[in-house]
Amino acid sequence: MPYGVPDPTAALTDRLIMDQIGRGSRVLDLGCGDGRLLCRLRDEVECSVQGIELDHRGVVESITKGMPVIQADLDEGLDEIPEHSFDFAVLSQTLQQVRHPQNLLQRMLRVATRAVVLVPNYGHWRIRVQILLHGRAPVTGSLPYDWYNTPNLHFMSMLDFRDLCQQMKIRIVREIPIIHGQAAIGAWGANVRADSALYVLERQE
Amino acid sequence: MASEIAQPETTDAKSVGIVQTQYVTLFEPPHPLTLEGGQQLGPITVAYETYGELTPERDNAIYVCHALTGDAHVAGKHSVDSRKFGWWDGLVGPGKALDTNRYFVICANVLGGCQGTTGPSCRNPATGQPYGLRFPFITVGDMVEVHAALVRHLGIETLLGIVGGSLGGMQVLDWVARYPEMARSAICLASAAKLSAQGIAFNAVGRRAITADPQYQNGDYYGDEPAKYGEVGPRFGLALARMVAHITYLSEASIERKFGRDLQHSDHLAYDLQRETEFKIESYLHYQGKRFIERFDANSYLYLTRAMDYFDLTQRYGSLQKALGRTNARFLITSYHTDWLFPSSQSKEIVTALVETRRHVTYLELESVFGHDSFLIEIEQLEELVTPLLLETYRRIRDV
Numbered sequence: 127m128p129y130g131v132p133d134p135t136a137a138l139t140d141r142l143i144m145d146q147i148g149r150g151s152r153v154l155d156l157g158c159g160d161g162r163l164l165c166r167l168r169d170e171v172e173c174s175v176q177g178i179e180l181d182h183r184g185v186v187e188s189i190t191k192g193m194p195v196i197q198a199d200l201d202e203g204l205d206e207i208p209e210h211s212f213d214f215a216v217l218s219q220t221l222q223q224v225r226h227p228q229n230l231l232q233r234m235l236r237v238a239t240r241a242v243v244l245v246p247n248y249g250h251w252r253i254r255v256q257i258l259l260h261g262r263a264p265v266t267g268s269l270p271y272d273w274y275n276t277p278n279l280h281f282m283s284m285l286d287f288r289d290l291c292q293q294m295k296i297r298i299v300r301e302i303p304i305i306h307g308q309a310a311i312g313a314w315g316a317n318v319r320a321d322s323a324l325y326v327l328e329r330q331e
Numbered sequence: 332m333a334s335e336i337a338q339p340e341t342t343d344a345k346s347v348g349i350v351q352t353q354y355v356t357l358f359e360p361p362h363p364l365t366l367e368g369g370q371q372l373g374p375i376t377v378a379y380e381t382y383g384e385l386t387p388e389r390d391n392a393i394y395v396c397h398a399l400t401g402d403a404h405v406a407g408k409h410s411v412d413s414r415k416f417g418w419w420d421g422l423v424g425p426g427k428a429l430d431t432n433r434y435f436v437i438c439a440n441v442l443g444g445c446q447g448t449t450g451p452s453c454r455n456p457a458t459g460q461p462y463g464l465r466f467p468f469i470t471v472g473d474m475v476e477v478h479a480a481l482v483r484h485l486g487i488e489t490l491l492g493i494v495g496g497s498l499g500g501m502q503v504l505d506w507v508a509r510y511p512e513m514a515r516s517a518i519c520l521a522s523a524a525k526l527s528a529q530g531i532a533f534n535a536v537g538r539r540a541i542t543a544d545p546q547y548q549n550g551d552y553y554g555d556e557p558a559k560y561g562e563v564g565p566r567f568g569l570a571l572a573r574m575v576a577h578i579t580y581l582s583e584a585s586i587e588r589k590f591g592r593d594l595q596h597s598d599h600l601a602y603d604l605q606r607e608t609e610f611k612i613e614s615y616l617h618y619q620g621k622r623f624i625e626r627f628d629a630n631s632y633l634y635l636t637r638a639m640d641y642f643d644l645t646q647r648y649g650s651l652q653k654a655l656g657r658t659n660a661r662f663l664i665t666s667y668h669t670d671w672l673f674p675s676s677q678s679k680e681i682v683t684a685l686v687e688t689r690r691h692v693t694y695l696e697l698e699s700v701f702g703h704d705s706f707l708i709e710i711e712q713l714e715e716l717v718t719p720l721l722l723e724t725y726r727r728i729r730d731v
Contacts (some may be wrong), residue, residue: 191717
C-alpha cells in the first residue's frame with residue numbers, strides 16, 4: 127500500500143501541520159513517505175522526529191535525508207512504538223488508506239498526546255455532483271484515482287469524521303477545512319466546500 | 332558464520348586488493364585488562380586489518396565487528412594466488428557500502444578467538460604453555476574493551492560507524508552502551524540485546540559435543556609441537572558442534588530450496604544404516620563440520636559461545652533504555668523474517684528502547700530466504716541502506 131502518495135498541496139499541508147506542532151516537540155510521522163515533512167520538522171521547528179513508512183523506496187529516501195524511519199505496516203499495530211512516547215503523531219492523507227482507521231486513531235492517541243490528522247473530505251460538492259449527475263465513482267484533482275486503482279479504502283466527509291471522534295471519545299481540539307488550497311477555519315458550508323480537513327485530536331479525559 | 336549456501340559473487344576489480352593482517356600488543360604490563368569476570372589478562376595480542384586511508388581529521392573510521400567464527404579478514408585477499416576473499420568483501424571495498432575510497436575500515440579478531448588475537452590456543456607468556464582452560468572467562472564487553480583499545484592505539488577518538496551482525500551486532504550494542512560518545516552511527520544486523528534461551532540451548536549442545544569428545548582432554552589437547560587446526564583435539568566434537576550450529580544459521584526454506592530430499596550418491600535409497608551421508612543435506616553438514624575444524628579451535632568455541640550466552644544488556648544496565656539511551660549514534664537495526672535464531676522480536680525490543688529514549692533509529696525487517704546468515708549473503712539489500720546512512724552521517728559531521 128503506497129502510504130504518502132504524492133499530494134499536489136503538499137507545501138500547504140506541510141505548513142499547516144507544522145503550525146500545529148510546538149517547537150522542540152517529539153513527533154511521529156506515520157506514513158512519512160520520503161521523509162520530507164520530518165526533515166522540515168527537525169530543521170525548522172527543532173523537533174525530535176521519527177518516521178514510519180511501509181514503502182521500501184520511501185524508507186531509503188528517508189535514510190538518504192538523514193531521517194530515522196521504521197519500516198512498518200500501519201495496520202499491524204505499531205507494536206515497536208512505546209505508549210506515551212511522543213507529543214504528536216501525524217497522519218497525513220493516510221487514514222482513509224488503512225484497513226482499520228479506528229484502531230490506528232486509537233493507537234496514535236496511545237503513543238502520542240495529540241494526533242494531527244489530515245483527511246480528504248468526500249462531502250465536497252464536486253464529488254456529490256459526479257455521483258448524482260453522472261452516476262460514476264468520483265475522480266477529482268485531489269482524488270485522482272479510478273475506483274479500481276485507488277489506495278483509498280474508506281470514504282468519509284467531515285461530518286462523518288466528527289461522528290467517529292465523538293463515538294471514540296476523541297476530542298477535536300481544532301478543525302481546519304482546506305478550501306481551494308487555503309486553510310479556512312470556521313468557513314461556512316465546509317463539509318460541501320472543503321477538499322480536505324486537518325484535525326488536531328486528543329483523548330477525552 | 333557464513334554458510335556456503337550462496338556466496339555473493341566478487342571479483343578482483345571491485346576489491347580492496349591484497350591486504351595483510353597486522354598485529355599489535357596491548358595491555359602490556361603493568362596495565363593488564365581487568366575482565367568483567369574479575370580476572371586480569373595481559374599482554375593481549377590483537378590481529379587486525381585496515382582498509383582505506385584515515386583522514387587527517389581522523390573522522391572517517393568505521394569498525395567492523397565479526398560474528399562468532401569470523402576473523403579480521405573482512406575484505407580483499409591475502410595473496411595474489413589466493414582465491415578466497417574476506418568474509419564481507421561484498422560490503423567492504425572501493426565504491427561499496429563501506430567505501431574504502433572514502434572511509435578507513437578496521438576489523439580485528441575478537442579476544443578469545445583463534446585467528447591471531449589472544450585466546451585459549453595461544454601460549455601464556457608467563458608459562459610458555461597454551462592457555463587451554465586456564466584462559467580467563469571473557470565476555471562480549473571484554474571483547475569490546477580490546478576493540479576500543481585498538482581504536483585508541485590507532486589514534487582514533489570517534490568512529491564514524493560500528494557495524495556488525497549476530498555476535499558482531501552484540502559488540503556494536505555493548506560498545507555504544509559502554510562508550511556512548513565513541514560512535515556516530517551503529518549498525519546492528521540480525522542481532523539482539525541478549526541471547527535468547529533458544530540460542531543458549533544450541534550453544535550448550537555445541538559445547539557438550541566438544542567436551543564429550545575423548546580427544547578433548549579437558550582442553551589440553553594442543554600437544555608440544557605447534558599443530559594445524561584439525562590435526563589435534565576434539566575433531567569430531569567440534570565438527571558436530573558446527574553441524575548443529577550451522578542448521579540454526581539456515582532457514583527451513585533455504586534448506587528445502589537448495590537440498591530438498593535429494594540424495595547424494597544415488598537415485599534410490601540404500602536401506603543401509605552405515606551410509607552416513609545419504610541425503611545431500613547430510614553430506615553438506617558433514618562438509619561444513621570438516622571445513623570448520625580446519626580453521627577453528629575448540630576451546631575458542633567454548634569461550635566465545637559462553638560469552639554470547641552471558642550477553643544481556645538489560646541485566647547489566649538495569650534496562651535497555653539505560654543501556655542505549657546515552658549515545659547520540661544513529662542506529663540502523665535490521666532483522667530477517669526467516670531468522671529464527673535471532674528473531675525480529677529481539678531487534679524490535681532494541682528499537683522500542685531507542686524510540687523511548689528519543690534516539691535516532693532506523694529499523695527494517697528484511698525479506699530473505701537465508702535465515703540468520705542473510706546479513707552475510709544479501710549484500711545488495713544491505714548496501715542500499717548502509718550506503719546512505721554512512722554518507723549522510725559523514726556529511727553531517729563534515730558540515731558542522
